[in-house]
Amino acid sequence: MAHDPTEHVSGPFRLEVTNTQTDIPAPDETAFEKGRGLNQIEIRRGFASARVELDADANPSTRLVALKALSKAAISIDFLKFTHDGFSFVVAESDSQRLIDCLTANNYGHEVITDRCVLMAHAVNMRDEEGMVSRIVSDVIASGVSIEHMGEMHDRLLMLMSREDAEHAVNRLRELHPEVTA
Amino acid sequence: MKYRVMKFGGTSVRTPEARMQAALKVISAREQGYHPIVVVSAIGRRGEPYATDTLLQVLGEVDRTVDPEPREADLMMACGEIISAVIFATLLKSLGCPSISLRGGQAGIRTDGVYGNARILGINPTGVVEACKRGYVPVVCGFQGVWTGGGLPGAELTTLGRGGSDTSASALGAALRAESVEIYTDVDGVKTADPDFVPSAPTLRRVTYDEVAEIAHLGAKVLHPRAAEIAMKFDIPLWVKSTFSDNPGTEIVPSRELPGRRVTGVTHTGKLVYLQVDLNDARQEHRRDLQARIYEALARYQVNVFMTNLGPTSIGFAVGRELYPEVQDMLDALVLPMPGNEPTVYLVQSTRDETKAFETQKQLLAPLGEVRELKFTVNEACTMVSLVAYDFLQQPGVFLQVLNTLESNGIPVLQTNDSDYSLSCLIPESELRRAVQLLHEAFSLSLAT
Numbered sequence: 001m002a003h004d005p006t007e008h009v010s011g012p013f014r015l016e017v018t019n020t021q022t023d024i025p026a027p028d029e030t031a032f033e034k035g036r037g038l039n040q041i042e043i044r045r046g047f048a049s050a051r052v053e054l055d056a057d058a059n060p061s062t063r064l065v066a067l068k069a070l071s072k073a074a075i076s077i078d079f080l081k082f083t084h085d086g087f088s089f090v091v092a093e094s095d096s097q098r099l100i101d102c103l104t105a106n107n108y109g110h111e112v113i114t115d116r117c118v119l120m121a122h123a124v125n126m127r128d129e130e131g132m133v134s135r136i137v138s139d140v141i142a143s144g145v146s147i148e149h150m151g152e153m154h155d156r157l158l159m160l161m162s163r164e165d166a167e168h169a170v171n172r173l174r175e176l177h178p179e180v181t182a
Numbered sequence: 183m184k185y186r187v188m189k190f191g192g193t194s195v196r197t198p199e200a201r202m203q204a205a206l207k208v209i210s211a212r213e214q215g216y217h218p219i220v221v222v223s224a225i226g227r228r229g230e231p232y233a234t235d236t237l238l239q240v241l242g243e244v245d246r247t248v249d250p251e252p253r254e255a256d257l258m259m260a261c262g263e264i265i266s267a268v269i270f271a272t273l274l275k276s277l278g279c280p281s282i283s284l285r286g287g288q289a290g291i292r293t294d295g296v297y298g299n300a301r302i303l304g305i306n307p308t309g310v311v312e313a314c315k316r317g318y319v320p321v322v323c324g325f326q327g328v329w330t331g332g333g334l335p336g337a338e339l340t341t342l343g344r345g346g347s348d349t350s351a352s353a354l355g356a357a358l359r360a361e362s363v364e365i366y367t368d369v370d371g372v373k374t375a376d377p378d379f380v381p382s383a384p385t386l387r388r389v390t391y392d393e394v395a396e397i398a399h400l401g402a403k404v405l406h407p408r409a410a411e412i413a414m415k416f417d418i419p420l421w422v423k424s425t426f427s428d429n430p431g432t433e434i435v436p437s438r439e440l441p442g443r444r445v446t447g448v449t450h451t452g453k454l455v456y457l458q459v460d461l462n463d464a465r466q467e468h469r470r471d472l473q474a475r476i477y478e479a480l481a482r483y484q485v486n487v488f489m490t491n492l493g494p495t496s497i498g499f500a501v502g503r504e505l506y507p508e509v510q511d512m513l514d515a516l517v518l519p520m521p522g523n524e525p526t527v528y529l530v531q532s533t534r535d536e537t538k539a540f541e542t543q544k545q546l547l548a549p550l551g552e553v554r555e556l557k558f559t560v561n562e563a564c565t566m567v568s569l570v571a572y573d574f575l576q577q578p579g580v581f582l583q584v585l586n587t588l589e590s591n592g593i594p595v596l597q598t599n600d601s602d603y604s605l606s607c608l609i610p611e612s613e614l615r616r617a618v619q620l621l622h623e624a625f626s627l628s629l630a631t
Contacts, residue, residue, distance in 0.1 A: 006466040071579035131484035138477035147492045153601035154399030
């Protein structure tokens with residue numbers, strides 16, 4: 001007999017679960033959310049870091065002129081950071097010679113270091129996990145690694161460092177967090 | 183069975199008129215042959231009687247010197263969704279639509295035991311399925327689940343943290359293999375900018391899970407990243423729609439379905455304080471340890487940081503304005519001893535003028551040897567404006583265009599931060615509205631679809 005959905009409307013509802021055979025997976029078959037904290041580490045290779053020197057009292061338009069020169073040379077930059085005496089950024093290692101040529105041609109004091117890696121520490125929903133970003137950074141630095149630049153997105157921290165440091169940091173993070181995948 | 187999960191946020195259940203609009207959407211879905219599963223948030227927002235923040239405030243007023251136990255706070259907060267679900271179920275019934283309210287645990291949502299920020303471990307949707315089979319529309323309390331490891335009879339109620347109702351909806355959608363999960367709010371979908379700042383900002387027809395998660399990460403309250411993550415993992419079609427219109431809304435899709443270079447939108451955070459310390463005055467051999475110690479202190483006090491900036495001779499980060507007094511208190515007069523051949527003690531100053539605590543520490547430490555000061559410069563009135571994009575930011579000249587747009591219009595950029603999906607600028611708070619408008623125009627976002 002078909003069930004009348006209105007039969008309980010005016011009386012107390014009693015939902016008797018008699019049929020547990022559904023086409024829905026059993027609860028333990030489904031891992032809905034990744035665990036808290038670090039859950040994956042990854043290394044991207046093939047970067048160079050650069051520092052451009054400007055007068056300490058230079059105004060922002062000086063910075064724009066320098067960036068214009070890079071844009072004109074079709075050099076893509078990441079991790080742009082302003083410092084008191086210029087700015088620094090990251091380029092693909094394959095662009096490093098073009099970068100040096102561009103900076104030299106425009107008479108900018110500079111330093112370009114190749115063989116850099118980006119260590120990516122993945123952690124879901126970092127913004128709502130209080131102290132998580134600081135904890136990861138602190139663990140990486142405490143392992144003896146020098147972080148040269150940082151960036152972040154919703155599910156990962158990006159840290160630029162030398163290739164040796166990146167390998168060292170991965171090993172250290174795996175010791176601290178044996179559950180993470182690398 | 184064809185399930186459609188429909189989540190209604192606080193503004194969608196705030197007034198009888200809003201609830202009626204929401205209820206009619208549910209009835210319409212039912213008439214289209216779906217089994218609607220409704221997920222509701224608490225009614226209204228801060229200051230309104232049954233809103234989550236109001237309930238917490240009532241608890242806090244019991245004794246301002248005593249922090250409520252997280253368990254008690256969870257029980258208190260969960261009342262908001264329970265009230266909302268009961269009212270909504272009763273409204274559906276009054277419209278001739280049989281309905282039953284279910285607490286998170288009754289909907290089968292099982293979590294870990296972290297009160298206030300629980301993670302969903304599993305869902306047994308049997309009760310929800312059975313209610314649907316019997317013709318009822320389940321109205322599930324969002325934001326809550328149960329933890330079965332508490333040691334007391336019955337399960338412990340837990341709440342899922344910020345954006346918890348979105349997460350409940352998405353997870354239920356995944357557990358039920360729903361045809362779609364629809365997040366209803368008071369705007370038409372995901373906009374290219376905050377419509378309060380750019381009234382003409384168009385609604386995007388489609389964005390990817392990663393883009394919407396990044397938009398949320400950078401301050402816009404459209405959809406919580408956890409909800410996007412679950413929907414992405416289980417490939418559940420996810421929509422952001424308006425309760426108050428019949429516009430199609432925004433569909434959130436996997437990246438493979440939306441290739442192509444584009445600028446997605448401009449977003450912004452709330453009020454920030456930027457702190458920066460120059461390590462040039464520290465000994466070279468101590469700099470890395472000092473960086474580690476400062477981040478260690480921030481981690482220990484569970485401080486959320488934005489705009490993390492770390493270089494060989496500097497540390498910079500931003501914190502929410504509401505957190506700043508706590509961070510200032512934590513850092514000021516912090517003593518960082520550095521052992522070695524030439525032991526040195528570093529003393530941190532986090533305020534413009536020396537505080538009594540700082541002066542006292544300095545005097546006390548003086549007989550111990552060399553004391554060096556680490557002085558933070560603090561910008562208390564800044565905020566962050568961000569350009570979110572897909573496969574675009576790596577193009578030569580993008581940084582230049584962003585900086586030029588702001589600085590040529592007299593908006594100083596204090597620092598930047600970037601990732602695969604976003605480019606953020608720290609700017610004075612007073613310039614936020616203009617910055618959003620200028621970037622929206624510079625990247626032709628009024629033409630976005």
